[in-house]
Amino acid sequence: MPLSSAEVEKVALLSRLLLGEEELRRMTAQLGDVVEYVRQLDELDTTAVEPMAHAAELSNVFAPDEVQPSLDRELALANAPKRDDECYRVPAVLGD
Amino acid sequence: MSLIKASATDLLGYLQSGQVSAVELLKQYLDRIETHDGSIHAYLDVAREAALERAESIDRRRSRGERLGALAGLPVAVKDVLCTAGWATTCGSRMLQNYCPPYDATVVRRLLDADAVLVGKTNMDEFAMGGSTENSAFGVTRNPWDLTRTPGGSSGGAAACVAAGMAPLSVGSDTGGSIRQPAAYCGVVGLKPSYGRVSRYGLVAFASSLDQVGPLAATAEDTALLLEVLAGHDPRDSTSAKVPVPDYLLASRQPLGALRIGLVREHFGAGLDSEVDAAVREAVDWFRDEGAEVKEISLPHSRYAISTYYIIAPSEASSNLARYDGVHYGYRTDERAMLGELQESRQRLLQEGDNAGAENLDGTLVRMYRKTRAEAFGPEVKRRIMLGTYALSAGYYDAYYLKALKVRRLIRQDFDAAFNEVDVIMGPTTPTPPFRLGEMIDDPLKMYLQDLYTVSANLTGICAMSLPCGQTGAGLPIGLQIHAPAFHEHRLLQAARAFQQGTDWHIRRPDLC
Amino acid sequence: MMADTAYEVIIGLEVHVQLQTQSKLFCRCSTRFGAPPNTQTCPVCIGLPGALPVMNEEAFRLALLTAVALECEIPSFTKWDRKNYYYPDLPKGYQISQFDLPMSCHGGLEISDAKGAFPDRRVRILRAHLEEDAGKSMHDEVAGKADSRIDLNRTGTPLLEIVTEPDMRSPQEAKGFLTELKLLLTYLGVSDCNMQEGSLRVDANVNLHVSTPGGVVATPIVEIKNMNSFRAVERALAYEAERQYQVWLETGRKKGDVPKQTRGWDDQAQVTRGQRHKEESSDYRYFPDPDLVPVRVTPAQIEEARQRLGELPAALRSRLQSDYGIDAYSADVLVNQGRLLVQYFEAVAQSTGDGKRASNWMQQDVMRSLNERSMVIGDFPVSAPALAELLSAVQRDEIDNTRAKDVFARMIDDRCSASDAMAALGIAKVDEAQTVELCREILRANPKAVADLKEGKQKAVGALIGQAKQRNANINPGRIKEIFLDLARSEQI
């Protein structure tokens, strides 16, 4: 098994996911399978290969610095799960 | 007269000549949806009233002799991964169940500017992750050819609605085959444009360096018609190409000429279903008979495509989906219950004397994020987020993500070399015909391996399409995939249209009772 | 300082500067400060599904200008990366920043102190990169229920993050560096550097090199945050150095023994306090942002930026000394006030041909008036030519220096020229014969004073001058003193 359940738990925290015991067990096995499979890339020597992060290798795409109208606040906040007249609201961020 | 089996280009002619009104046409499609979508479930939402109003207004404008757009009066279905202002956009996820975007995706804007009638939003695998549309939070879509089978995915609804005659034109998205595979499974045409050909602005991101929006339709010509509307530079998308858009319909109608076709040796090996193999070879024979030169080529790194893809796509996805945290929009867990639960855990740990455990408990905000995401994402989305987070995390980046970016270049170099020798590459779209619903749901790796032939076009940014080229003994559709170099969509359309001139696979429709 | 010999303080700074663009880094929302919450946002900066960033050309231009001014190397290729972490004021769940290929690196800034508080030094710049700002979280306590309110107006504002090498050796030096950096940035016009509005934010990394019998030992590095003024930076660093020394004495802990700690400066209590820090939160999973394309910079673009720099503070200081004969301290004071004030000074100095007088007036009168009125030179009611006119009158002895200050005050109040102000105050050139006659009158009325003067008691002349000035405010006191003395001595009363 290339992944331990402790590792999977750590990844779940990094991913901001919460896994139940059964879910953790299944996830550990399934991720393990996939990780084991993708390690086939180790067969290839890629030391001299440039990484390719984009499918189309463009550069220098800019927009001019011209202000355009923002969203109406009501529209911006319309989808917020919790809000007041002006702001999004979340449980206190202090202590985190 | 029933217009359901007519091509979109023909329908456009009827609309222009006044043989049918946009409202009459729309009503036929709405009736069809009414009758069949209960069992197929291609649509997540049908905008009956809004579409009728729009069709009426187009008819009115036509009667006044106004100049109309390229798709004036044609019903178009839109995959629910594209933002529509004031119209729910869910991505097949509980996370966005009630989400209503304040803006239109650029392609939606282009459709509206072309006077298309947006008839509904189609079902999909959650956040476009999956190949069966079983990962939708709002129920599966069924294959119109066999209701016990998958229509493919993630654009399963987009392909099924065209196959079932519930829309003449449909817009999907393709990150690793999500247009082409369902097109193949449903017996329709689907085209994944070159990266940068179509704007991604307003396409809810799965894997940004791989995602492209593209057309699905019954014929190559209809595909050309829709692609021309979708394609073009968009200043809101930094990765959008400043390459002129040809007249795709006109280009598709050019005679085939001397076409050099490459067959990828590695694509005809183990794992390929024999019926699919035979149908694809027969289609290639048709081209050979028409004068095409067919040669075997090699893409030596093609066997690494799945691994490369299943590192890059989840990595990007893990970051793209971080925004769904229950703060600014979308689902949020029940705060009171979440706080109570946390409090309870803390007290229990303290009672047990586990002070370190109590200290290590999530803070309220971290727990809110975790509960929100755990409750609103489905298992496949969670798997990919986890996989991507792992591949990018400290200590693993070089071995997984960076390695995959390098192999991606090797795969691209294979294609560059191949296109020095051939004009197009042909092969199967999928290793098998459509599988049964539920068949692979518990084996993600097996499911991922189904993408063997499609992911390379996304990794390399070239264009590719799938078109019907045969059927199994059981009457299930088989797709032929054609690849062409980046920004050579016209070449794909030209080959596909020629094939459809000489064959009738594209005319066959499922028997729906 | 008691510990001066026992340890050396090692300081590195991370400065975030808001660039002065009209619109945000990746969308076209306004960057204006102080708008009502959530009125300057759009799908891009709220991070709505499907929205995409497009790079602001001006932000890149300003960053490039700054990098060139900081004598940085500018690589020909730079790219954008995502820094992934969860926070409610970061709506995408990642910050677009630059990781392994920043747009500039390996520069430096010379600092010195005219009063000699620290030795002249070149503080090396490790890197300067562009990134987007986050929004604001405001804590809200309502009826015992704690909520945070999120305002995304600031989200996506362009920031230049400037990271120094650990080259500073005292809190004064750190403050000196920040002062010089701020000056440079305002000279370039790339930022208003307003700390109150958050346009300039500073974090510091500090540790000690303690001398022990066994050699020099480095203590663990601590990052200090939440310092809201240069003064706070100086105090926090001084406090932290002493605190770390005490910790060292108590624990003997060396660098590497404990993970890097983050502490916040409490300005009220004047102490730093430890901040909670979970290990996993520092795994940012940087990777290239697939939504943005890289930038290629050509040597020609770098050269063009160099051409646009103009004269920077260090060069300006030495030129002012040589061109106008003023001392280093004066040049420093003037240059530190900013480019506009220097231009004002130069106009006055050139027009009067007397750099020293102009410099004195700038420092004593102009700057004091600006301070009293909380005004900037651009809004000052007395123009450079107007001040030059006044100083020329002083030079020609048409008016004495003290009276000139009254005229100057009048010029500020009435927003008028020197001649108009002099006219308003009834100042005309005083006739010599009239002055002599006035002096005679006063001496006649003060025989006691005349007697004192004859005995060589010069003190008496002060009261006489005062009387003369009461009779005619425009009389030049220097000249009048001479007349009094001459008349008393010659007894021609």
Ligand SMILES: [Mg+2]
């Ligand atoms: Mg930073």
Ligand SMILES: [Zn+2]
């Ligand atoms: Zn914005």
